Amino acid sequence: MAKGSQFDVIVIGAGFGGSACAGLLAKRGLKVALIEKNAKAGGKAMAFSKNGFTSTPWVVITAPIIENSFEKVLNELGMGDRVELVTPDPSGGAIFRNGKGKYVPMPDMPADNAVMDPNIIFDWLEIPEAEREAALLALTEITLMSPEDIDKQDNISFAEFLAKYNLPKAAYGYLVGSIHDACFVAPVDAVAASEGIQVLQSIFLRSGGLFAKGGIGRVAETFAQAVVENGGKYVTRAKVEKILVSDGKVTGVATNKGTFNAPIVVSNAGIQPTVLKLVGEEHFDRSFVTYVKDLVPSQGLPGVRYFLNKKVIEQPFGTIFSDDSYWTLERFNKAACGEMPEDIAVLYEVPSNYDENAAPDGKQIVLVSVWGPADGMSTAKDMKPWWDKCDEIMFKVFPDMPKHIERREPYSSKNVSVLTRDKVLPNQGGECIGLGQLVGQGGGQKPSVKAPIQGLFFVGCDAGGYGVGTQQATDSGINVANVVQRYHLMHTAMT
Numbered sequence: 001m002a003k004g005s006q007f008d009v010i011v012i013g014a015g016f017g018g019s020a021c022a023g024l025l026a027k028r029g030l031k032v033a034l035i036e037k038n039a040k041a042g043g044k045a046m047a048f049s050k051n052g053f054t055s056t057p058w059v060v061i062t063a064p065i066i067e068n069s070f071e072k073v074l075n076e077l078g079m080g081d082r083v084e085l086v087t088p089d090p091s092g093g094a095i096f097r098n099g100k101g102k103y104v105p106m107p108d109m110p111a112d113n114a115v116m117d118p119n120i121i122f123d124w125l126e127i128p129e130a131e132r133e134a135a136l137l138a139l140t141e142i143t144l145m146s147p148e149d150i151d152k153q154d155n156i157s158f159a160e161f162l163a164k165y166n167l168p169k170a171a172y173g174y175l176v177g178s179i180h181d182a183c184f185v186a187p188v189d190a191v192a193a194s195e196g197i198q199v200l201q202s203i204f205l206r207s208g209g210l211f212a213k214g215g216i217g218r219v220a221e222t223f224a225q226a227v228v229e230n231g232g233k234y235v236t237r238a239k240v241e242k243i244l245v246s247d248g249k250v251t252g253v254a255t256n257k258g259t260f261n262a263p264i265v266v267s268n269a270g271i272q273p274t275v276l277k278l279v280g281e282e283h284f285d286r287s288f289v290t291y292v293k294d295l296v297p298s299q300g301l302p303g304v305r306y307f308l309n310k311k312v313i314e315q316p317f318g319t320i321f322s323d324d325s326y327w328t329l330e331r332f333n334k335a336a337c338g339e340m341p342e343d344i345a346v347l348y349e350v351p352s353n354y355d356e357n358a359a360p361d362g363k364q365i366v367l368v369s370v371w372g373p374a375d376g377m378s379t380a381k382d383m384k385p386w387w388d389k390c391d392e393i394m395f396k397v398f399p400d401m402p403k404h405i406e407r408r409e410p411y412s413s414k415n416v417s418v419l420t421r422d423k424v425l426p427n428q429g430g431e432c433i434g435l436g437q438l439v440g441q442g443g444g445q446k447p448s449v450k451a452p453i454q455g456l457f458f459v460g461c462d463a464g465g466y467g468v469g470t471q472q473a474t475d476s477g478i479n480v481a482n483v484v485q486r487y488h489l490m491h492t493a494m495t
């Protein structure tokens with residue numbers, strides 16, 4: 001350990017990225033302090049229990065199922081038996097609003113089908129025979145593209161990539177409105193094609209719809225517990241106010257529970273809050289500060305929690321979409337300025353349909369999310385049009401819902417910001433994912449995990465990982481743990 005330091009590494013924040021990184025480093029023998037401002041780990045996907053209901057506070061559906069990054073970390077930690085991961089049957093969960101305005105659930109796949117039969121999907125989406133070839137070509141090319149070829153798609157958007165296929169409108173609506181938009185929460189004409197292809201390929205090949213009993217946040221709680229079980233310190237309800245820097249090197253952090261020292265600090269607090277607030281602009285070159293200010297977060301995902309006194313919905317999770325419910329930059333701008341489209345995609349999750357302990361007997365909690373502004377200071381007035389859309393679409397699809405609502409709890413991007421990330425720039429703080437996985441800042445062009453200050457690193461969805469939300473954050477946790485472990489060994493052995 002560095003002379004005069006209490007710890008080898010301090011990790012700020014026990015989101016999926018921070019807790020995975022801290023748990024792995026502790027398991028590999030480094031002396032780690034994990035410092036979290038909330039009472040428990042999980043960040044944007046924390047698990048909650050209230051009045052007999054247990055879940056994440058909003059829709060959190062993870063993907064892929066096969067070879068997911070949660071299991072990679074849990075296995076290395078030797079804690080695979082501490083969390084029960086579940087993959088509920090998604091039958092009927094995806095619901096398509098067809099040309100006649102009718103909401104039609106996706107038909108079941110025959111039980112003996114190992115992979116989805118595209119014709120079942122095309123029939124459901126009412127795609128005429130003559131137009132299926134274009135859709136099949138797109139699905140095949142996305143599924144089979146090599147990692148090297150995916151990497152070459154950094155500089156165009158996913159919309160530009162898809163444009164060459166001339167997809168039938170309903171196929172575009174399904175791929176983008178139902179899958180892409182739920183994974184990235186950033187418009188298809190801004191998301192880097194490399195990211196879009198990589199995520200859709202992983203879902204086609206390795207499936208999606210992974211949850212944990214007790215809420216997916218249980219996974220991050222387990223990662224954080226690994227710090228304690230491997231001799232480190234896990235401090236909760238401790239907010240880092242400052243990252244301490246002396247002569248261009250980090251020396252530790254100052255919190256409301258005192259000062260902690262280490263020559264390495266890994267921040268899961270978001271690159272923008274870390275640079276602009278926790279360290280302070282004055283410690284960086286102007287060009288780096290400008291670069292950080294220019295980075296664009298994903299959109300927010302506000303919505304409503306419905307507590308029902310009866311089991312109304314059979315499906316465990318799904319999306320409700322039409323051929324016109326996908327988002328583009330222009331559509332989102334118009335909606336944010338008050339021109340809300342008729343159809344927007346809705347994500348819903350019913351935790352008690354895959355976890356018998358998620359709701360009291362006979363009751364149901366329904367979590368519903370839609371895209372919305374990422375502003376961490378959003379007001380109820382700003383959010384009302386988005387909450388109203390949740391009601392409108394859910395009640396059309398599940399007409400029995402309204403009469404069984406015992407309590408309705410809207411939630412906003414402000415709630416996300418308060419729980420996780422400080423607002424330091426306009427329209428930021430309440431982002432759903434982290435930085436948007438966009439052209440110019442996605443794929444191979446993501447920010448470096450190493451900040452231009454000695455000993456400072458970023459972990460979580462802003463840097464170092466690939467994939468969807470919680471998986472991307474965990475993947476970053478794995479990759480940043482490797483980088484930090486090497487940095488630590490080099491600096492102890494060679495300086």
Ligand SMILES: Cc1cc2nc3c(=O)[nH]c(=O)nc-3n(C[C@H](O)[C@H](O)[C@H](O)COP(=O)(O)OP(=O)(O)OC[C@H]3O[C@@H](n4cnc5c(N)ncnc54)[C@H](O)[C@@H]3O)c2cc1C
Pocket residue numbers: 012013014015016017018035036037038041042043044045058059060061062063238239240241268269301302369416419420421422431432433434459460461462468469470471473
């Ligand atoms: C409404 C909503 C729905 C979502 N749905 C999905 C989904 O369906 N599937 C999916 O995979 N992902 C989903 N996500 C996204 C996913 O939850 C996030 O991308 C992921 O959890 C981010 O992890 P992270 O490690 O990058 O950071 P965060 O979750 O932001 O964690 C950061 C941690 O750092 C702590 N912290 C911050 N500042 C400080 C400080 N100064 N001092 C101490 N601690 C600090 C925070 O309290 C937090 O615990 C959703 C997110 C939201 C908001």
